[in-house]
Amino acid sequence: MSKQWASRDGSFKRQVSKFQEIISPDHPVFKPAKGRYWLYVSLACPWAHRTLLTRALKGLTSVIGVSVVHWHLDNKGWRFLPIDEATLEMANQKNLYKDKAGGIVGALSDKSSPVGKVPNDSARLFVDGTFDPNEHAQRLSDLYYKADPEYDARFTVPVLWDTKLKAIVSNESAQIIRVLNSGVLDEVAGDEATKLDLVPKELESQIDEFNSWVYDNINNGVYKAGFAESAEIYEKEVTNVFQHLDKVEGILKQKYETLKSKYKGLDEVLSRYFTVGEQLTEADVRLYTTIVRFDPVYVQHFKCNLNTIRDGYPFIHLWLRNLYWNYDAFRHTTDFDHIKLHYTRSHSRINPLGLTPLGPSPDIKPLRD
Template sequence: MSKQWADSTDGSFKRQVSSFQEVISPSHPIYKPAKNRYWLYVSLACPWAHRTLITRALKGLTAVIGVSVVHWHLDSEGWRFLTADQATRERADKDASYYEPAGGITTATLDYSNPQAKVANNSARMFVDSTFDPNEQFERLSQLYLKTDPNYRARYTVPVLWDTQTQTIVSNESAQIIRTLNSGVFDEFADPGTEPIELVPKNLEREIDEINAWVYDNINNGVYKAGFAEKADIYEKEVANVFEHLDKAEKILKDRHEALVEKHGKNNITDILDDYFLAGNQLTEADVRLYPTIARFDPVYVQHFKCNLTTIRDGYPYISLWLRNLYWGNDAFRLTTDFNHIKLHYTRSHTRLNPLGITPLGPRPDILQL
């Protein structure tokens, strides 16, 4: 997510195809499963990177695959890390909780909406604005790409799944990364006490793939096609398409909810919410892939990408309930959702959309209570 504008001459937004798409497998000639060998480089603002953090947490891999978080401000040279002094590196090596708070999920804590905070785009608060790169001590994400391929000339995007042994990028395709993390190749190393979860069960795989396909093109990527459109007619077409497919998601969740009310009774709210998901009656990859966009919708996409026909909280009661259920009911979703990074990144990095760099304070709260 490091390109702001269209790659085409017709004013439409075209997303780059990921260049690195290897998998990790016992049968792979290079990338074999191991604990503490692989590392994720992410932005807490980026929805594509967010899905990998959620999957990593759900699968109990927070002590298996490390994470570095880039600064929320995307400048003309791309994503950057903060640099750490030797004492910080040594402390992080000795104390994992220092490097990765919240049980291995890196989050920021500053309430940027406080007028006294005066957050600058070059702010350098370690573990709040960014972390450092403990593997290569790089200052820029681009250096990982160029170390892997000195001839690389495309954009430097997150997420990146890095192999510390070969010092190469395994994959920069989020959909593939989450399938790899879910595949079971790391299960033997998972955090003790991790509740087994299969995000793509065989009996739901076709349904999950079908949902993923239209959600990706029309909602996940749809908000970008609307927000980065450079002609009014293209914007109007794309924003209408986003809401058409939000209507489709709302219908699926409405039908799910009505069926669960009939099954459990309308007063058994806990039982209803325990089964309230997009595909089947269990948490799946379809939920993981839709959630990052919906979580960002009211705080960012409504105003910043002009997706303002309505909000999720006001116009989509069943999507809103689904969102709140995931956020408040599951730490893997709540603790990986950092609204400070999300709001600051979009409003400070996309200077053509928001030239004054003013970050709106609302909505409040970011996610309604359940």
């Protein structure tokens, strides 16, 4: 497996995830259990964000703990923050990893101050990241090597970790969210399980169809534009991203108009205003993690600047703000500081000086301006 992001022709290639097991009563090894599995995430990463969102939406925050890597990705990969014994005890007492955003209290506060002057080696525990209470790993790579000493690909988040066997269940977000959604952990979650089904049978084929083109052209599309190493590839990819944003805009416009003709108040419309069907599904979760990063990062950093969501896509913008402002799980797992700092400081080929732009301000607009 190649460790390079770009292939010879200068186009971006995402690697195939190596660990792809599931948790199930029928699985020979990975059986459902409370507290046995752990998520290692970055709050900056859109793929990891899917898993945090699903965990929160499903009411699994006390079943699966979370560790958040430092936002700065350096040449050795993701790292955890160091911790002393006293702080570790405090974190255990307060059950900080059970927090919706994985113990990042900063994610819950209103942060309007600019983050640009924060140094890359900043080590504010529970602000810049958290630690690994399981293996006391310093780097995410330590966990990959524990799971497989021969591992030779990239050390990516998210990782769904089995604390009992010290093994990686899966490092593929699309699969992890299906496992969390499957209900296998609902019993051990007890009353906290929401039983929300993000992939209901009757919508499954529509969700899969929507996800497949959104993945290739939007979720991964922004990366293909941003990491392109020639003008030709960049221009092709950025045009493609916007063509598919236009397609989503058309779908949401039609959805909105249909709902508007059936229901009177905006609240009634918004409670059904989703991409597939009239309920929140995995399709919304997977699209959201790209759209919420679009104006703050992808517009400037990945040069996806033919338009912005806030100025050019009123129906996507309304859908985005509805999710962010009306659903705690979306707001609590979205950390604009990690998002902005990570991209602008970690991709030195794209942004060699590592300066973090001040705008846009605000990171996301209010639901009603």
